[in-house]
Amino acid sequence: MKNLYNVLKGPCLTEKASLLQEEEGQVVFNVHPKANKIEIKRAVELIFNVKVKDVRTANMHGKQKRVGKTIGFTSEWKKAYVTLSEGEINFVDEL
Template sequence: MNPHILKKPIITEKSIHLASTQNVYTFEVDKLANKQQIKQAVEELYEVKVTGVNTTTKNATLKKTGKRRLFKRIERVKRAMVVLKKGQTIDLFDTYKE
């Protein structure tokens, strides 16, 4: 398993709600990673059984910043929503519930 496939978990109000109600966990992943690699990485790192993986890519954008309002490029981001087997959880997301 490549340790750089999973970059970081996405901790937002929506992702915490999905984790607590539908057992779906969201991660930012490497741009070139495919669903099989993501599934294998989550299973090995968190020792859970993954039943499904959905991915989405947000394209790069330009954002105005600073006093002179210069454009700054925001990189392309790939996210993976991982569905776990019923009854299994990832402890990292449990600390943010409630």
């Protein structure tokens, strides 16, 4: 990944993500499938001007969906759990 703005696709806005943000100071992002932890950490630190403590990633598999007789799959994507350092503000509320 050359461009850091292509690494982050957007925030993952779910109930679990909001609970993690409130309780543990973690933010969840949808990221590019080929992005690694180092690129994700750099992108979050440079774009949002915060200090990142830890990054965990998870590959999410596409679910089977059916429309009429046709059966297909939703696209696969990658999710990153970013833990902010102590004293950092929750910046996703401003998005």
